Amino acid sequence: MKTPVIKADHLDLVFETNDGPVHALSDVSLEVVRGDFVSFIGPSGCGKTTFLRCVAALEHPTGGSLTVNGMTPDNARQERAYGYVFQAAGLYPWRTIAGNIRLPLEIMGFARAEQAKRVEKVLELVDLAGFGKKYPWQLSGGMQQRASIARALAFDADILLMDEPFGALDEIVRDHLNEQLLELWARTKKTCLFVTHSIPEAVYLSTRIVVMSPRPGRIADVIESPLPKERPLDIRDTPEFLEVAHRVREGLRAGHAYEE
Numbered sequence: 001m002k003t004p005v006i007k008a009d010h011l012d013l014v015f016e017t018n019d020g021p022v023h024a025l026s027d028v029s030l031e032v033v034r035g036d037f038v039s040f041i042g043p044s045g046c047g048k049t050t051f052l053r054c055v056a057a058l059e060h061p062t063g064g065s066l067t068v069n070g071m072t073p074d075n076a077r078q079e080r081a082y083g084y085v086f087q088a089a090g091l092y093p094w095r096t097i098a099g100n101i102r103l104p105l106e107i108m109g110f111a112r113a114e115q116a117k118r119v120e121k122v123l124e125l126v127d128l129a130g131f132g133k134k135y136p137w138q139l140s141g142g143m144q145q146r147a148s149i150a151r152a153l154a155f156d157a158d159i160l161l162m163d164e165p166f167g168a169l170d171e172i173v174r175d176h177l178n179e180q181l182l183e184l185w186a187r188t189k190k191t192c193l194f195v196t197h198s199i200p201e202a203v204y205l206s207t208r209i210v211v212m213s214p215r216p217g218r219i220a221d222v223i224e225s226p227l228p229k230e231r232p233l234d235i236r237d238t239p240e241f242l243e244v245a246h247r248v249r250e251g252l253r254a255g256h257a258y259e260e
């Protein structure tokens with residue numbers, strides 16, 4: 001039995017707002033083991049981002065317990081357990097791509113030579129070797145998002161938290177990045193937590209899919225993917241793939257019915 005990298009036990013999070021309490025997470029229990037690729041899918045407001053932010057110690061649960069690498073999220077954050085990729089690439093326009101990737105390494109006090117080595121390595125990992133000297137505006141949206149993944153990989157954290165990283169990109173680019181992300185995941189063996197609104201994206205990428213539903217934000221279903229690790233894009237036309245997609249859709253529908 002593998003020890004969990006992330007263990008949420010009856011997690012609750014209530015935001016106190018001017019309009020009253022918002023139950024962003026309710027009774028969320030989940031274990032993620034090393035090397036898992038877990039997607040979180042569900043309608044707006046079901047707590048996907050909030051869960052990721054709890055793992056990253058950017059929010060603090062109001063009930064239940066959460067450990068990351070066996071530690072409190074705050075301690076895991078200090079130990080740099082994770083890299084975080086946001087929906088917008090969030091690159092500084094006045095810094096080159098290499099400069100952007102280097103920034104967290106500078107802040108962490110890595111030696112100059114080590115910074116350069118790591119920047120080169122992660123640029124290669126995301127297929128952007130040779131683009132380090134470019135500025136963000138010289139790259140396409142998809143390339144910028146890859147640069148932002150490279151930045152999250154630069155300090156070699158075991159866990160990659162990704163909050164709808166490809167949500168703003170068109171479908172063709174997204175397909176391509178999905179393929180590349182799977183390759184990257186297979187090569188680096190990171191544990192990935194990935195938020196998406198897209199059923200095909202969740203099914204294509206994941207070893208496990210967590211279907212969530214809102215008000216209060218909770219887990220409606222957890223689906224173990226029966227798909228093989230090797231996944232060419234046309235796997236999306238196979239009966240196995242469509243069956244998983246169907247179950248995700250059912251989970252989403254059940255969550256909505258609960259609301260009424």
Ligand SMILES: Nc1ncnc2c1ncn2[C@@H]1O[C@H](COP(=O)(O)OP(=O)(O)OP(=O)(O)O)[C@@H](O)[C@H]1O
Nearest residue numbers: 015017022024043044045046047048049050051217
């Ligand atoms: N800082 C905050 N203060 C008050 N309410 C918040 C805060 N952050 C999130 N919420 C509320 O908590 C609930 C869950 O939000 P969250 O952003 O986690 O949902 P989500 O599933 O990621 O949604 P989306 O798909 O739109 O990104 C929502 O009702 C949201 O309005």
